[in-house]
Amino acid sequence: MKTIILEDIPLITLVGPPNSGKTTLFNYLSGQNYKTVNYPGATVEYSISKIQKKFNFNANILDSPGIISLIPNSPDEKVSVDSLYSHPRYGVPDLIIVTVDASQLSRHLLLVRQLIESKFNVIIALTMTDILQRKGFEISSNLLSQKLRCDVVLIDGRSGEGVENLIQIVDKNIESSKLIGKKNPVVLDSNLDIKYLLNSYKEIEEIEKEVISCPKNAGEKINLKRANRQLKVLNEAISGNNQLDQSTLKIDKILLHKFWGLGIFFLMMAVTFTSIFWLAQPVMDLVDSGFGLFSYEVIKILGNTWYGNFIANGIVGGTGAVLVFVPQILILFLILGLLEDTGYLARGAMLIDKPLSKIGLNGRSFVPMFSGFACAIPAILSTRTIPNKRERLLTIFIIPLMSCSARLPVYALLLAFLFPANKAWIAGLVLAGIYILSILSSVTVAGIVNKFKNKIINAEDRSSFILELPAYRVPKFGMVITNSYHSAKMYFRKAGPIILVLSSVIWFLTYFPDYNPKVDTHNLSRDQAIELQSSVRLQHSYASDLGKFIEPVMTPLGMDWRVGVSLISAFAAREVFVSSLAMIFKVTDDKATLQSSMIHEMRKATIEGTGQKLFTPATIAGLIVFFIFALQCVSTLAVSRKETGSWRMPAIQFLMFTSLAYIFTVVTVNGLRILGVP
Amino acid sequence: MKTAAELKFGETGIIGDIDASHPSSRRILEVGFTPGQVIQLINISAFNDPLAFSVRGTIIAIRKNEASCIKLI
Incomplete structure (x- = not known):
């Protein structure tokens, strides 16, 4: 087991059910300056950070995925729970802070109870006490602390109040546990039966009854019941602190x-x-x-x-x-x-x-x-x-x-070829059609794969949909922005190296061996000479050899090696198809008119030997169909490999989608030709 | 015996038992559907499935199939 972080810095793990304010607290503790990393070899991610400097407390804080129970329900949940007991990189946590929504006390205490039973060193961060107050109830954190025999700290997620107090208690707690020595948690038996769960709930309900009180007098309590009856929103049986947020119910009446x-x-x-x-x-x-x-x-x-x-x-x-x-x-x-x-x-x-x-x-x-x-x-x-x-x-x-945005520049060029500029609205309609086709094809493929699921996807079949619909609230913009930034960074880190390496390989294939061709630069400007040179270079490159090698495959599509080369280059990123075509057809990169001069060149192009026009409505339609289905993106394959844990899935995806694309393109091109479309 | 899947829109019921043979039964208990709790069907999705129940002060959406393992008194 690797321990990268020095032993003497304590590790605090943040645990909590979904919607309990865990992420908010993590953002306060980390100062929104964290890194997101995968658990080694798994698809579960965690964020780690030092506790921010202003709290003057040196510790690592680890944010774990939201869980509602320590008894895992799926292989992925097992990974998150196992890493809680002993993280593969950071080891056993010195302390666990568990977030508990005060207005959801009985549900959220289930996890707390399991953590305490596992002999973790636990501190409860009690959130959303304001919501409880709005319902007319109060919670005694002292009593809760006594009942559970662990520290309880109130945290206000909106203002960050209570976080400093939490740090102090964390400090005290770690200091005193240093004297006793590190406790090793005991993994809960995952075969615990339903009776155990029911007993847990019974004990929790007892605690809830004692710690939550209604500070108003009994007379008002009756009024509350009467008010509920008048509203007819809720049955009077559901009263007390189990009432729902009334505005959420109203919004749901419309949105659901x-x-x-x-x-x-x-x-x-x-x-x-x-x-x-x-x-x-x-x-x-x-x-x-x-x-x-x-x-x-x-x-x-x-x-x-x-x-x-x-x-x-x-x-x-x-x-x-x-x-x-x-x-x-x-x-x-x-x-x-x-x-x-x-x-x-x-x-x-x-x-x-x-x-x-x-x-x-x-x-x-x-x-x-x-x-x-x-x-x-x-x-x-x-x-x-x-x-x-x-x-x-x-x-x-x-x-x-799903039609990703890298395909848009390709569709834009091909549609501009098919429809003149004064009929751009038809191109718009066709583009909408392409998107609908992409949705329909993904749904159809999912349906077919689902029929043969045992052959293609090896995994247990236990479909389930259990999801909490949290109360509506105003989003926290700052946090959403930080999280978006982290997601974008993650994309960059995952896809970046692959695309970079690949575009270098494709650069190599399109540049060598004839890297310095002799061209007649007479009467040409410097830029034009460079353009001409790169065009000649590409025509004698390894990529064109490869294109000529696969030409027999392109012929049934009514296309030749030049399109083949562009399709190969498009594996770096689909939109490269356009720039690669531009290079092959010696289109000078005069920004304002690139598309129109490309289309002009494309209209003139003929297939060597036959003299047949290369780009016709039929072959262009075929190319569009090809791009709808083909999986021409190495980054997607690499991420698919990472997320599914083997090459099996990306291999099936690649073979299935690319051969589908090929077959459909052959059918489209030749079908259109039979119908009389040139 | 009536199950939570048979509740009408807006109707409440008290949970009597959870069918332990259902594969989702433990998760259903863990999210708060335990015997004795009062639940109310507060929303039905566009295709009559999943169903959203009020339980323990929150709203939980579960599939009809899963709701059928919640037996009411």
């Missing part, structure tokens, strides 16, 4: 309405979806042209040499290809984070669970699938919220079919 609920849900997702693209587009353009300028400058400084080209097109270009999607990913996580924080996302999952369960998915599959429209990589990472392994694997399986 039987008929409008789903409509509002789809409207919200449509707005989110379009704003991801509209808000991100200017920033993406900026990143794109910034890196374009950067690589241009690099060539200018280092000269048109192999290393100049490598740094300009391999390194700078590759970094740009990674960074260009960061704005979209940030906005996606920002909007999803806000929706999550308000409490709506859990409701969305509930609304969509039934139709998704029909095809072997889960309501919780929705957010990852939706994220797939921006980029498959963060989408696959976000499948971790799906507790059932089979459903998670199936969700990962179909995510590459």
Whole structure:
């Protein structure tokens, strides 16, 4: 077992059920300056940080995934629970801070009781006492502390009040436990039966009765009951501190309405979806042209040499290809984070669970699938919220079919070829059709794979949907922004190296062996000479050899090696297809008219030998179909490998989607030709 | 015996027992559906499934199939 952190710095682990204010407390303790890392070899992630300097207390704080019980319910939960007992990197925690929502006392004390039973050194951070007060109740933290024989500290999540007090008590606690020596926790027997759970609850309810009191006199209590009856919102049997938040009930009447609920849900997702693209587009353009300028400058400084080209097109270009999607990913996580924080996302999952369960998915599959429209990589990472392994694997399986934004530049070019600028609205409609087709195909594939699930996905089948719908609240913007930043950073770290290495490999294939071709630079400007040179270089490169090698495969599609080379280059990132085509067809990079001059060149191109036109409506339609289905993204394959734990899944995905793409393209191109489309 | 899956919209019931043979029974207990608790069906999703119950001061959404293992008095 590796211990990286020095022994004398205490390790404090933060534990708590979902919606108990755990993340808020972690942000206060860490000063929102943490790193997110995976448990080695598992798909569970944790965040670790030093307690921020202003508290003047030197300790590591580890944020664990939200759990409601120490008895794991799935293999992934087992990983989180096991790491709680003894973290593979940081060892046994010196202390556990467990967050408990005071208005959910009986539910949240179950975990506390199990932690104490496991002989952990526990401090309770009691949150949301204000909500309890609003219901007209008070909690005695002293009494709770006595009953459970552990320290209890009140924390106000809105203001951060109580955190300093918590640190003091943590300090005292660690000092005194140093004298006794470190206790080793005892793992709870995972075969404990239901009787044990019921007994736990009985004891907890006894404690709850004693520590929660109604400070108002009895007369008002009766009024409360009468008020409930008048409102007819709740049965009088559900009164006391088990009342629900009234405004949440009212909002749910609209948002979870039987008929409008789903409509509002789809409207919200449509707005989110379009704003991801509209808000991100200017920033993406900026990143794109910034890196374009950067690589241009690099060539200018280092000269048109192999290393100049490598740094300009391999390194700078590759970094740009990674960074260009960061704005979209940030906005996606920002909007999803806000929706999550308000409490709506859990409701969305509930609304969509039934139709998704029909095809072997889960309501919780929705957010990852939706994220797939921006980029498959963060989408696959976000499948971790799906507790059932089979459903998670199936969700990962179909995510590459969601039309990610890297495909947009490709569609933009191909649609501009098909439809003249004055009929752009038809192109818009076709693009909408492409998105609908991508949804339909992913749903169909999920349905088919689900039928043969035992052959494709090896995992137990125990579908379940148990999800708390938290009370609505105003989201905490600062925290959502920090979390989005961390998610974007994670994307960059996961996808970055792969894309960088790959774009270097593809750069190599397109640059060598004829790296310094002789061209007639007579009458040409310096820039034009460089463009011409790179075009000639590409035509004699290894990539073109590869393209010519696979030409027999391209012929049934009505295409030749040049499209083949572009398709191969597109494996670095799909949008590279466009720049690679531009290189092959010697299009001079005059920014304002790149697309129109490319289309002009594409219209002239003919297949060598036959003289047949290379790009016709039929072959362009075929290319669109190819891009809808093909899994041409090495980063997606790598992340799929990481998240599923073997190459099996990415291999099946790659073979299935790419051969589907090929077959459908052959059918489209030749079908259209039979129908008389050129 | 009536189960939580058979409650009507807005109807309340008192939990009598949880069917231990159901694979989700332990999780259902852990989130707070225990004998003696008063629950109310407060929302039904668009396709009549899942169902959202008020239990122990919060709202928990579970599938109909899972609600059927909650037996009412």
